[in-house]
Amino acid sequence: MIKHKVSLAAAIALAVSQSAYANDINVNGFLSVGASMLDNDDVSIAGADTTGGFKNDTILGLQISKQVNDKTSVTGQLVSRGEQDYKTEASWAFVTYNANNNTDLRMGRLRVPAFYYSDFLEVGYAYNWVRPPVEVYRLPFSSIDGLDLTHSYSAGSVDGSVQVYYGRFQGDMAIGGDEEYSTDAKNLTGIVLSNSFGNFGTRLSYHRAEINIDAAAGDGTALGNAIGAATAIAAVPAGINVGTATGNAALAGFTGIGDASAADDFAPDGQTTTFMQAAVSYDNGDVSMVAEWTALENDYLAIPDDTAWMVTVAKRFGDYTPHLTYSYDKDEYESGSEGDLQEALGLAFEQSSITLGLRYDYDAATALKFEVQTNNEKNDSTDLDETGTLYSVALDLVF
Amino acid sequence: MKKFNKILKTLAISSVLFAGIAQAEVAVIVSASNGNGAIDQATIARVFLGKSKSFPDGSQAVPVDQNAGTASREAFNTTVLGKSASQLKAYWSRLIFTGKGTPPKESGDDAAVKALVAANPNLIGYIDASAVDGSVKVVHKF
Numbered sequence: 001m002i003k004h005k006v007s008l009a010a011a012i013a014l015a016v017s018q019s020a021y022a023n024d025i026n027v028n029g030f031l032s033v034g035a036s037m038l039d040n041d042d043v044s045i046a047g048a049d050t051t052g053g054f055k056n057d058t059i060l061g062l063q064i065s066k067q068v069n070d071k072t073s074v075t076g077q078l079v080s081r082g083e084q085d086y087k088t089e090a091s092w093a094f095v096t097y098n099a100n101n102n103t104d105l106r107m108g109r110l111r112v113p114a115f116y117y118s119d120f121l122e123v124g125y126a127y128n129w130v131r132p133p134v135e136v137y138r139l140p141f142s143s144i145d146g147l148d149l150t151h152s153y154s155a156g157s158v159d160g161s162v163q164v165y166y167g168r169f170q171g172d173m174a175i176g177g178d179e180e181y182s183t184d185a186k187n188l189t190g191i192v193l194s195n196s197f198g199n200f201g202t203r204l205s206y207h208r209a210e211i212n213i214d215a216a217a218g219d220g221t222a223l224g225n226a227i228g229a230a231t232a233i234a235a236v237p238a239g240i241n242v243g244t245a246t247g248n249a250a251l252a253g254f255t256g257i258g259d260a261s262a263a264d265d266f267a268p269d270g271q272t273t274t275f276m277q278a279a280v281s282y283d284n285g286d287v288s289m290v291a292e293w294t295a296l297e298n299d300y301l302a303i304p305d306d307t308a309w310m311v312t313v314a315k316r317f318g319d320y321t322p323h324l325t326y327s328y329d330k331d332e333y334e335s336g337s338e339g340d341l342q343e344a345l346g347l348a349f350e351q352s353s354i355t356l357g358l359r360y361d362y363d364a365a366t367a368l369k370f371e372v373q374t375n376n377e378k379n380d381s382t383d384l385d386e387t388g389t390l391y392s393v394a395l396d397l398v399f
Numbered sequence: 400m401k402k403f404n405k406i407l408k409t410l411a412i413s414s415v416l417f418a419g420i421a422q423a424e425v426a427v428i429v430s431a432s433n434g435n436g437a438i439d440q441a442t443i444a445r446v447f448l449g450k451s452k453s454f455p456d457g458s459q460a461v462p463v464d465q466n467a468g469t470a471s472r473e474a475f476n477t478t479v480l481g482k483s484a485s486q487l488k489a490y491w492s493r494l495i496f497t498g499k500g501t502p503p504k505e506s507g508d509d510a511a512v513k514a515l516v517a518a519n520p521n522l523i524g525y526i527d528a529s530a531v532d533g534s535v536k537v538v539h540k541f
Contacts, residue, residue, distance in 0.1 A: 028495050063496055075498040096498060101452045101459065106498065119497035126492045150499075152450075157441070159450045196450075285481055319485070361485040364467070398492045 029062045031397045032124035034131075040388030044377070057130055057394055058082035059122050061091070071098045079122055091122070091143050107147040113163060113192045114139055116203050116279040116292050124396035128314050128359045130371045131392075133327035135351050136294055136308045139275070140173045144188050160195040173213070175303070179222055182214040186270070201281040206274070211300070213268040226302060226345060227267050229254065233344050234263035234337070254344055262337040263301075271299035288314045301338055304331040304347050319362075325355040346381035369394045424528040425474050427539040428513065430520040434458070438523075438538040444479050446523060448490070449500035454523075462503035463512055463524040471509060475525045478541050 034057025059082065065075040077092035094108030111118055115137060120126040131137075146167015153160055166189045173183040190207030215221050217228030229242075229251060236245040236256025243252025265271060279292040293309040310327035331348035333339035342348065357371035373390040427443055429435060435454045445451040447462045454460045465472040467484070476482060482490065487502075494500035506512050509526040516524045517534035531537055 026501060030492065030496065061496065065498065065501075073498075077496065092496075092498060094498065111497070119499070120493045123492050123496045126489055126496075154445070154451060159445065285486070364484040364488045367485075398488065398495075 024066075026065045027063070028065075029060070029399050030123045030125060031061070031399075032057060032059045032122075032394055034058055034124075034392060034394035036130070036390055036392040038388050038390045040386060042386040042388070056083050057392065059124070061122060063092070072096065073098070081122075089143075102153060103149065103151045105147065105149050109143055109145050110148055110165065110167065111142055112139070112144055112169075112188070112207070113148075113165065113190070113205065114207055114275055115277060115294070116281070116290060118142070123398065124369075124394060125365070125367055125398045128312075128321055128323045128369070129325070129355065129357060130369050130394040133310045133312075133325055133353060133355065135327040135329035135353055136292060136310045138308065138329065139296075140175055141169050141171065141183070141185070144169045144185075146188065158195055158197045160193070163192040163194075165190055169209075175213070175223065181221065181223060184212040185209040186212070190275075199282055199284045201279075201283075203277070203279040203281075205277045207276075208272060208274045210270050211268045211273050211298075212270050213302075215267065223267075223302060227263075230263045230266040230301070230341055230345060231260075233257060234266075234341055235260040257337055257340045257344065259337040259340075262341045265299060265338070266301045266341070268298070268300040268302055273298045273300075286316050288316075301334065301342055302347075304333060304342055306331040314359075319360055321359040321361070323355075323357050323359065325357075326353070327355070328352045343381055346379055348379065348381065349384075350378040350380075352376050365398050367396045369396065425471050425478075425525050425541055426528040426531050426537045427479075427523065427525045427541075428516050428531065428535040429454075429523050429538055430517055431534055431536050433520045433536060435538060440479055440539060440541070443523070443539055444481075447475075447480060447503055449494060449502075459521045460523055461519075461521050463506045463515055463522055464503040465509070465512055465525070466505045466507055469508055471525055471527050474541075479525075 036057060059079060061077055061079045063075065063077040065073060067073045073096045075092060075094055075096065076090060078088050079091040080086045080088040090109055092109055092111065094106045094110055097105045099105055113119065117127060117132050117137070121132060121137070121142060124130070144167035146165060148163055148165035150161055150163040168188055169183065169185040171183060172180040174180050186209065188209040190205060192203065192205040194203045195201065213223065215223035215227060217224055217231060232242050232246050232248070232251055233254050234257060236242045236258065238256055238258035240256045241252060242254040242256050243249055245256060274297045275294065277292065277294045279290060282289045289312065291311045295307045297305045306329055308329035310325060312323060312325035314321050314323035329351045331350070333342045333348055353373050353375045355371060355373040357369060360368045362368055371392040373392070374387065375390060376387045378385050427438070435456050438455060442451070442455060446460045452460060476484065476487060480487065491502040506515055509530040512524040513526050513530060513535055516522045528540060
């Protein structure tokens, strides 16, 4: 026992002497205060409206991390979002085990590394926009409970990393507006390959999950209503009015497609979803560019497959950084009667945005941003074609 | 006598000038007991940007920064890292908030960094070249 104590003391003394340097609590934080105003209520973008307001782009994050010993550190990040009525949530809460200089294992609550900007999605200071382009950055949840392994390497002038993760998301997910649905995304797994060489960088990733969303015909939610309508439209014989056939006047606008099985996979109840992402970046200190392409494929029908991409360029003039971005998202219908069903419900949208902005670095920890974004939304099934302009300002700090 | 004075003055001015030039030179240092020889600028930048955690000989490398605003730090940021203070802040904020890295610790001025580095063979820092002594080894100069 005494011997054990002595060796423990020696181990502590050694650990302290080796890492005395990094052995304190680090507290970091970020704050974004944003205001935005839209000139057209018929488009929906970033939760903004024509009255304008501060709430949607306002985010406060506080992070505490501590090196527990030479190999292990703990990190926790609490984020409070105006968009969610300042409900505070742990975006990150994990233990990092540093297996060796190049390999880290993290366990706990992590971010889904779906996008180029995923890791620092909410740290406005880390990028030029007020918010990442909504056409591409469209996945409704961002944190999972699980583990990941990151191995970094360098070969010649190339620095790279491979990250693999596995986890599950259980929680509320906002789909198509303000309505939240209880969701369980199981077996969420993926791989991310990042490389940088000089001013160039690439990021490729692949993700998959089995998605269950709590909604059923007759529960009064938008998704529940869509499930009910889909089941009726699929079952009613082709060419027959669904309203007449079912006696439900609310469905009078639909015509049957005569294939009941088309609605089998309409509701998300465990089908596989895959997501692919590819990005290239360039930054020489003055000029920077990021191009990112993504594709979502759902084996259920309620949310159609889509492809979205964006290109952004920025040029620094001292403390001023003007930037220009184009982003685009297009939903695709399935083939056959499943696609006919999606089309009858008008699920596929096409959306694009042009964003012109200016970032001003007030000091080394504060940035002020101005942005004008023109957004166009189309839906061929419902003859929607609306354009709106969103004006945003934001103040971003890190501390 | 007057002429002599003038010569003295000129000498004084030129020594000030030379001192000015000498002060502008920054030395990247490791402990005298660190086994590495010269280290190139790209490797140093990788260590200070958190992309690499080891010296060329494979031993662990921990970078230390000077406090914000010192002449050596400004010179180091511009010349070795090629980034402004706000660019570095944005770079690190991408890593800090993901738990993927922390910036080098701000550890004071030339004397403080020299004392820290001299005492720990895993550290690497930079100081004004005029402050270098036998306790540390210069691995790069700019």
